[in-house]
């Protein structure tokens with residue numbers, strides 16, 4: 001049996017925060033604002049996983065009112081979500097992600113993001129694709145007010 005899930009997340013860009021995307025800290029003049037480390041890509045992958053298994057979303061599992069998740073490492077949140085996925089008997093088919101950001105360039109960091117996601121989802125590099133696009137300066141990503149990410153995941157029941 002196969003299950004498909006999709007995720008979408010947005011975080012605001014602000015000065016004085018680190019920019020962490022896909023578990024990679026990227027040198028930039030602004031970072032993403034959130035209750036956790038605001039890793040928009042890992043949140044999106046976590047939501048895609050939860051969607052595929054019918055388990056709601058990360059806000060339900062890790063409420064942003066809970067001090068336990070203040071500045072949380074999103075790798076740990078995704079690892080917890082993946083444990084739930086495994087307990088339900090699923091393995092990774094593949095996951096395809098898009099980061100929507102005008103700046104900075106994601107290309108130099110994409111391979112490390114893929115490695116991080118493959119490790120967290122206990123898959124191979126070939127099962128994980130990460131890409132990036134600008135919005136040609138249009139809308140909130142284009143004005144560099146925020147960064148969005150989306151993901152589609154396929155899970156297979158063992």
Ligand SMILES: Nc1ccn([C@@H]2O[C@H](COP(=O)(O)O)[C@@H](O)[C@H]2O)c(=O)n1
Pocket residue numbers: 100101102103104105106107108131132133134135136
């Ligand atoms: N933040 C980004 C955005 C894009 N890229 C890479 O540039 C290519 C062209 O982007 P367009 O939005 O003009 O289509 C895109 O395919 C990515 O390879 C990037 O690295 N970082």
Ligand SMILES: C[C@@]1(CO)OP(=O)(O)OP(=O)(O)OC[C@H]1O
Pocket residue numbers: 009010033034035036037038039043058059060062063064065069070072
């Ligand atoms: C991850 C959590 C929890 O720390 O907080 P944020 O970093 O604000 O992220 P968001 O994508 O808004 O949703 C889930 C939250 O509950």
